[in-house]
Each structure stands twice: as C-alpha cells, then as structure tokens.
Amino acid sequence: MDSDLSPQDRKDLDKFIKFFALKTVQVIVQARLGEKICTRSSSSPTGSDWFTLAIKDIPEVTHEAKKALAGQLPSIGRSMCVEISLKTSEGDSMELETWCLEMNEKCEKDIKVSYTVYTRLSLLLKSLLAITRVTPAYKLSRKQGHDYVILYRIYFGDVQLSGLGEGFQTVRVGIVGTPIGTLTLSCAYRTNLALMSSRRFERTGPIMGIIIDHFVERPLSNTALLHPCNYRAPVEEEGGAYAGVEDSQEVCTTSFSTSPPSQVEASPDPAAFTHSMSGTFMYLTMAVPGKEGGVPQVLLQPSHGTQADHGRAPSCPTADMPHQAPPSSCSSGDADVLSRSSELKSASPSDVLETTFTRKVGAFVNKPTTQVTTASLDLPFAAFAPKAYDLEENDPMVHPPASPTPSSPLQGSLHSQSSSQSGGQAQDDFVMVDFKPAFSKDDLLPMDLGTFYREFQNPPQLASLSIDISAQSMAEDLDSLPEKLAIYEKNIDEFDAFVDTLQ
Amino acid sequence: MNCRSEVLEVSLEGRQVDEALLALLHTILLHRSTGKFHYKKEGTYSIGTVGTQDIDCDFIDFTFVRVSSDELDRVIRKAVAEFKDALGNSGSDGMGQISLEFYQKKKSRWPFSDECIPWEVWTIKVNVVNLANEQERQICREKVGEKLGEKVINIVEVINRHEYLPKMPTQSEVDNVFDTSLKDVQPYLYKITYQITDSLGTSVSTTMRRLIKDTLAL
Numbered sequence: 001m002d003s004d005l006s007p008q009d010r011k012d013l014d015k016f017i018k019f020f021a022l023k024t025v026q027v028i029v030q031a032r033l034g035e036k037i038c039t040r041s042s043s044s045p046t047g048s049d050w051f052t053l054a055i056k057d058i059p060e061v062t063h064e065a066k067k068a069l070a071g072q073l074p075s076i077g078r079s080m081c082v083e084i085s086l087k088t089s090e091g092d093s094m095e096l097e098t099w100c101l102e103m104n105e106k107c108e109k110d111i112k113v114s115y116t117v118y119t120r121l122s123l124l125l126k127s128l129l130a131i132t133r134v135t136p137a138y139k140l141s142r143k144q145g146h147d148y149v150i151l152y153r154i155y156f157g158d159v160q161l162s163g164l165g166e167g168f169q170t171v172r173v174g175i176v177g178t179p180i181g182t183l184t185l186s187c188a189y190r191t192n193l194a195l196m197s198s199r200r201f202e203r204t205g206p207i208m209g210i211i212i213d214h215f216v217e218r219p220l221s222n223t224a225l226l227h228p229c230n231y232r233a234p235v236e237e238e239g240g241a242y243a244g245v246e247d248s249q250e251v252c253t254t255s256f257s258t259s260p261p262s263q264v265e266a267s268p269d270p271a272a273f274t275h276s277m278s279g280t281f282m283y284l285t286m287a288v289p290g291k292e293g294g295v296p297q298v299l300l301q302p303s304h305g306t307q308a309d310h311g312r313a314p315s316c317p318t319a320d321m322p323h324q325a326p327p328s329s330c331s332s333g334d335a336d337v338l339s340r341s342s343e344l345k346s347a348s349p350s351d352v353l354e355t356t357f358t359r360k361v362g363a364f365v366n367k368p369t370t371q372v373t374t375a376s377l378d379l380p381f382a383a384f385a386p387k388a389y390d391l392e393e394n395d396p397m398v399h400p401p402a403s404p405t406p407s408s409p410l411q412g413s414l415h416s417q418s419s420s421q422s423g424g425q426a427q428d429d430f431v432m433v434d435f436k437p438a439f440s441k442d443d444l445l446p447m448d449l450g451t452f453y454r455e456f457q458n459p460p461q462l463a464s465l466s467i468d469i470s471a472q473s474m475a476e477d478l479d480s481l482p483e484k485l486a487i488y489e490k491n492i493d494e495f496d497a498f499v500d501t502l503q
Numbered sequence: 504m505n506c507r508s509e510v511l512e513v514s515l516e517g518r519q520v521d522e523a524l525l526a527l528l529h530t531i532l533l534h535r536s537t538g539k540f541h542y543k544k545e546g547t548y549s550i551g552t553v554g555t556q557d558i559d560c561d562f563i564d565f566t567f568v569r570v571s572s573d574e575l576d577r578v579i580r581k582a583v584a585e586f587k588d589a590l591g592n593s594g595s596d597g598m599g600q601i602s603l604e605f606y607q608k609k610k611s612r613w614p615f616s617d618e619c620i621p622w623e624v625w626t627i628k629v630n631v632v633n634l635a636n637e638q639e640r641q642i643c644r645e646k647v648g649e650k651l652g653e654k655v656i657n658i659v660e661v662i663n664r665h666e667y668l669p670k671m672p673t674q675s676e677v678d679n680v681f682d683t684s685l686k687d688v689q690p691y692l693y694k695i696t697y698q699i700t701d702s703l704g705t706s707v708s709t710t711m712r713r714l715i716k717d718t719l720a721l
Contacts, residue, residue: 036557041571041687043539043551052538054554054571120665126534127659129555133566134652142566171656174663 005179009113013178016113017073019050020121021080021101024128024185025065025154026055028082028099031132032141032150051122053129068154074101076181081160083153084137089146095163096137096150097189102159104184108177120176124185127174135171135189164190506621509661511654514630515563515647516640517597520590522560523651524583524627528603528695529558529569530655531625532579534662535605536570536690540681542674553688564648567655572688582695589699590631597631598700605691607669608679619694622667625658 005013030037039054049055074080079102087093111117132138141150161168173185439449488495515523538551554571569576586601593599603625609618634640669691672680681689 036559036566038556039554039571041538041552041554043541043687045538045541045549045551049552052550052552054552115671123534123662123665126555127663129568130530130533130655130659133557133568134655138566139564172663173659176665 004109005113009179013113013117013180014073016118016121017178017183018069020125020183021069021074022057022062022065023050023053023055023125024080024099024101025082026057026061027125027128028084028132029061029152030056030058031129031138032084032152034141034144034150051118051125053122053125055125065154068156070156072156074103074156074183076103076105078157079103079159081155081157083155083160083163084141085151085153085163086137086140086144086148087151088148093151095165095190096140096193097135097187098159098161098164099185099187100159102184102186103181106177106182107179108182109179111177111179113179117176117178121183124174124176124183128185131171131173131187135187136191136193137189140193161188164188165192167191507623507661507666508626509624509657510626510628511657512628512630513647513650513654514632516634516643517591517631519560519562519643519647520587520629520631521580521583522563522565523647524586524601524629525558525569525579526560526563526565526567526651527625527627527654527658528579528583528601529576530567530658531603531662532575532690532693533568533570534658535623535693536572536575536688537681539683539687539689540677542677546673548674551687551689560648562644563651564645565651567651570688570690572685574685575688575690579695582697586697589697590629593699596700597633598629599698600626600628600700601695601697602626603693603695605693607692610679622669 039056041054042049045052069080072078079100081101082099083095084097084099085093085095137150140148144150168188168190170186170188173187175185176183511527513523513527533555536553538553540548540550542548555568556571557566558569559566583601586599590597590599604621605623606619606621609620611617632643634643669680677683680692682692683689
C-alpha cells in the first residue's frame with residue numbers, strides 16, 4: 001500500500017500525523033488545566049498554526065509528548081495515550097480518563113494527503129476541543145486546587161484501561177482515513193467517580209518531606225498499577241523522577257490552580273500544597289471550621305475513661321504547620337488510642353493524649369480545652385474511631401444528662417450535682433466544644449444547632465420531678481392517709497349537706 | 504445530492520434556552536468554519552487561523568467551545584434572541600424549533616435568482632418546561648448540562664462521518680460556498696430559521712422565516 005504513495009506524500013503524511021499527535025496532547029492537557037482557554041483568530045496565516053487552529057504549545061507538554069513518542073508515530077498496534085488522573089493532597093489517586101490515538105489497518109488509498117487528510121485532521125482537532133469539555137473530568141479539573149490536582153501521563157504502546165474501574169464509558173471523537181491506515185481518536189472515561197478507589201496508594205514522592213504510607217503496604221513491586229508521579233514539590237528543584245519510571249508524569253496543576261492564566265509553564269506552586277485542606281473531597285477527614293484554617297484531623301475518639309479527670313487535649317498543630325504533619329504523627333498515635341479504647345476507666349488521660357496532634361475530644365470532656373477539636377458526633381467517621389462503646393457513652397442523645405441511672409462515673413458525677421444546683425454550674429464541669437450535631441450542615445455558617453445543643457444541654461431539673469422529693473412526698477401521703485380518713489368520717493354530715501346543696 | 508438532515512431535541516427551562524442554543528449552534532459552526540482564505544496567484548490559497556474560546560454557561564452546568572469571532576457570536580445571539588422572543592410571545596406551550604442550514608449558491612442566469620441548495624440542515628427542537636421550585640431547577644441545571652454533552656457528542660459523530668462537503672471553490676466562486684463577510688473567520692454559507700409550534704402541535708401555525716444572513720446581491 002505504501003508503494004502507491006509518493007515519497008513527498010508519505011513525508012507529508014508522517015509530518016501531519018506527528019504534529020497531529022502533538023497538538024492532540026496539547027488540547028487534552030490544556031483542557032485539564034482548570035482554566036478557560038481562549039485563543040485569537042487571525043485572518044492572516046502565521047505559518048506556525050498547524051491545522052489552521054490557534055492551539056498554543058506549552059513547551060513542557062510538547063517535551064513530554066516527544067519524549068513519549070521517542071521519534072515514533074502512532075501506528076498499528078502502537079497507540080499514543082494520554083492518561084488523566086486525579087490526585088488528592090494526601091496521596092490518593094484515581095484515573096479519570098484515557099485518550100487514545102490509534103491506527104488500524106484500514107487504508108484509504110485514494111485520499112489526497114495534502115488537502116483532504118489535512119482538513120479532516122483539522123476537523124478532528126476541533127471535535128477534540130469540543131469533546132474535552134464534555135467528559136466528567138472537565139468539571140473536576142475546573143474545580144481542582146487545594147484538595148486535589150489533575151495529572152497527566154503520556155505513554156506509547158498498548159492501551160491500558162484497567163485503572164478506569166468498572167463500567168467505564170467510551171466516546172469516539174472521530175476517525176480520519178489515510179493511505180497508510182485509519183487514525184482513530186477516542187476517550188475512555190471513568191463513570192464511577194464517587195468511589196475513591198480504596199487504598200491504592202501509589203508510590204509517590206515525598207510531599208513536603210513527609211511520606212504518607214500508613215494503613216497500607218506500598219505495592220512497589222507491581223509496576224503495572226503504578227503511575228509514577230513527578231511531583232514538583234515546592235522544596236525540590238528536580239522533577240522528582242524515580243528510578244524505574246519509564247513514562248514521565250507531570251503535575252499539570254501546580255501552576256493551574258493559583259497561577260495567572262498567562263503563565264504557561266508548569267512551575268511548582270507552593271501554595272497548592274501548603275494550604276490546609278478545607279472542605280473534604282473525600283471521606284477522610286473533617287475540617288475544623290474557621291479555627292486553625294481547617295487543619296485536617298483524623299477522627300479519633302479518646303477512650304471513655306479519660307473524660308472524667310483528664311487534662312487538656314493535646315496541642316494542636318498550629319495553622320502554619322504543614323498539614324501533612326498530623327497524618328504522620330497520627331499513625332503512631334492511632335494504635336495507642338485503639339489499643340486503649342477497651343480500657344475505659346483505667347486509662348489515664350496522659351497515655352491517650354500524649355500524641356502531639358489534635359484529636360477530637362468527645363462531649364462531656366471534663367476540662368475546658370484551649371485547643372479546637374471536633375466532637376464525637378460524626379458517625380460516618382466512626383470507622384476510624386474506637387468502636388460503638390465510646391460513641392454511645394459520649395453521645396448526649398443516648399445518655400441525656402438527666403438520666404437517673406449513671407452509666408459512667410462521668411454521668412454519676414453530673415447527677416450528683418443534681419437539681420439543687422443550677423444548670424450553669426453543671427455546665428462548668430462539662431465543656432462542649434464545637435461538636436457537629438447530626439443533620440446540621442457543616443459548612444461555613446456558624447453552627448446554630450450546635451450552639452443550641454450546647455446551651456440547653458444541661459438544664460436544671462424541675463423540683464417537682466426530683467425523685468427524692470417526690471418519693472418523700474408519697475411516703476408522707478401514705479402515712480397520713482388513715483388520719484385523714486378518720487377526719488373525713490367524723491365530718492361526714494357536713495360533706496352530705498354540701499352535696500345536697502349542689503343538687 | 505441529498506441534503507443531510509439532523510435533529511436534536513432538548514427540554515429545558517426558559518432561562519436556559521439562550522445558552523443551550525448558543526452551545527449547540529456554536530459547536531456546529533466551530534466545525535463548519537475555516538480561517539479566511541487568501542488567494543494567491545497560480546490558483547493557490549492560504550487559510551487563516553481559527554481561534555477558540557471556552558464559554559461557561561450561567562444557568563446550565565456546561566462549558567462549550569466556540570470560534571473566537573465576536574461578529575459571528577453577535578449574529579448567532581441575535582438569532583437565538585429572536586427565536587426566544589417568538590417562543591415567549593406565541594402563547595404556545597413553549598415548543599418550537601430552530602434550524603441552522605448550510606447551503607451553496609448556484610448561479611443562475613438572469614432573470615432567475617440564484618439558487619440556494621442546502622447540503623446540511625441541523626434542527627434543534629426546543630421544549631420549554633416550567634419548574635416549581637429551586638430544587639427542581641438545580642436538578643434541571645445538571646440534567647440539561649448532561650444532555651447538552653450528549654448532543655455535542657452526537658454532533659461530533661455526524662460531522663466525523665465525513666460525508667458531503669462542498670468542494671473548495673476558486674476565488675471567483677468562494678462567495679457561493681462560504682460567508683466571506685466576517686473579518687476573522689469564514690463559515691460555510693448558512694442561514695438560521697425558526698418555527699414555533701402552536702399548542703395543537705402542528706408544525707406551522709405562524710411560520711416566520713427570517714434570513715439572518717442574506718448575501719444575495721439581487
């Protein structure tokens with residue numbers, strides 16, 4: 001089939017395919033920068049705008065694409081793929097989509113290379129521009145920033161779609177027949193975005209010097225699953241390429257989230273990684289609103305017995321500490337807490353609280369804490385906490401303060417202060433700090449529901465409902481009953497006369 | 504030659520009509536516009552560069568790409584606004600359709616006027632719904648965004664079938680194939696027309712044909 005193609009046509013075709021591949025990568029990566037793209041039309045041809053489209057070239061992206069292609073062109077059995085993935089600031093990552101430029105054997109021999117193929121490639125690029133704004137990853141990329149970043153990886157060879165999860169969808173952008181084969185451009189995208197794939201921690205470089213690898217073994221041996229990432233960590237000058245990485249992966253977003261639109265080079269942006277995580281993209285943590293800039297904390301329940309007499313909550317990391325510090329110290333503190341959760345009352349407060357990061361302090365904490373913590377009512381995070389025992393004990397819904405049967409020394413002490421004392425005094429002993437009541441919105445607004453709970457948590461007991469007094473009065477009533485009956489019998493005539501007047 | 508005809512249907516809220524139609528019409532025109540032709544001697548020509556622009560919709564969770572040409576955008580917006588006004592004034596149940604027709608001109612001898620031969624017609628059928636509360640509007644916002652995404656994929660699929668396109672004209676015939684009136688881009692000759700469906704569902708009760716772009720010299 002090649003013999004029908006003149007050398008000039010073959011040369012032109014190869015050039016078209018090469019630049020088409022490079023422009024395809026540019027369009028895809030630029031569509032995932034998180035910004036709106038705008039280029040100007042020009043009535044005069046500049047000679048440098050391939051396919052008569054104004055598509056800027058980000059030098060690093062071109063460099064990566066050329067490196068991946070390594071002088072080859074997409075051909076039968078060797079496809080060029082651009083993989084887009086999402087990575088949270090804690091190291092979780094998820095593949096979102098894979099764009100594939102493939103070539104198959106079906107040839108269109110009679111097609112004119114210099115005009116028809118060129119025009120159709122131009123049309124295909126326009127289609128790519130349109131379709132890149134339609135797949136689910138586009139919206140995610142527009143919202144990237146502190147919580148997560150979007151990364152790209154270019155590779156050449158067999159298409160790998162296993163990382164897209166079950167039920168991924170495919171959209172075909174278009175095809176262009178050429179004398180040497182038919183080029184097909186398509187996209188396979190993940191549909192199950194809600195599921196953050198388990199614990200597939202990747203072999204990532206250290207972020208700010210902290211390696212996040214708790215809870216999970218690193219699958220270092222399984223290179224098929226790894227998507228090495230060249231994080232441009234703020235303190236590192238190098239791209240951070242790791243040994244054994246065949247394909248480079250670059251952070252698209254270090255300049256995307258905070259850099260001005262005019263900046264086209266992917267330079268590291270410290271701001272993207274030093275900001276603490278405010279809202280939660282995923283399931284993991286809760287931010288403490290407004291207090292320490294939302295330093296992420298792992299939910300932990302202190303063991304129940306610590307409440308009655310324990311000291312202060314551990315010191316929180318200050319707002320300007322890197323936010324990765326809590327997870328690392330958490331990994332050592334977690335085990336301590338969990339192992340001690342079964343020892344209720346015997347656990348001394350100092351044992352539990354010797355970790356240096358902030359953990360949640362449950363309700364009824366005896367001493368007021370100067371640190372901000374979140375309380376214990378976040379049931380979705382119960383998986384991280386010592387189990388239901390603590391939750392139930394601390395839950396004011398389950399054990400309201402006025403309960404007559406103290407189930408813990410804590411509540412016993414509450415009750416002993418009882419109704420004769422004002423609720424204010426009872427409140428002095430128990431400090432409710434910033435807990436999130438069920439069904440309240442944990443957004444930026446002040447938590448009125450939480451404030452309400454706090455204020456009316458320990459109302460004074462009504463005197464008449466006091467058990468002692470009521471018990472006492474009943475006993476007296478019973479004792480005085482015979483005397484009263486005797487008196488009534490004596491005055492029976494008066495009662496009868498009274499009744500007669502009523503008739 | 505048969506005229507290729509494609510129909511797209513959308514149901515949306517009144518305030519989404521403008522943006523949805525702009526999204527679809529601009530997506531089609533993106534594929535049916537080239538750079539300005541510059542003819543040289545010896546019968547060759549060069550083509551200008553087409554820029555693109557991302558446009559976020561305010562009332563729909565959607566972003567579309569259009570050609571960077573304010574002139575073209577003005578023309579399309581005007582047509583969409585007229586259609587929307589007609590839709591609102593007609594007293595119908597909010598149903599109508601707007602058509603984008605690409606055509607070629609065939610010169611005829613005097614006294615006959617030039618013939619317009621359509622080669623591709625895109626019809627967008629619009630059904631306006633009324634929503635009761637904000638929650639429904641929010642759902643509609645997302646749903647319409649997804650629907651528009653599907654429509655864009657449909658458009659791209661049709662266009663990439665690479666079916667009939669007019670041949671590239673010589674300099675003397677370029678105005679028979681392309682709209683050369685714009686400064687920065689050169690779409691194929693097109694016209695936009697619309698119809699409002701009355702409440703009985705018949706397609707023509709009041710038919711209003713407006714030629715938005717009329718390049719007929721006669």
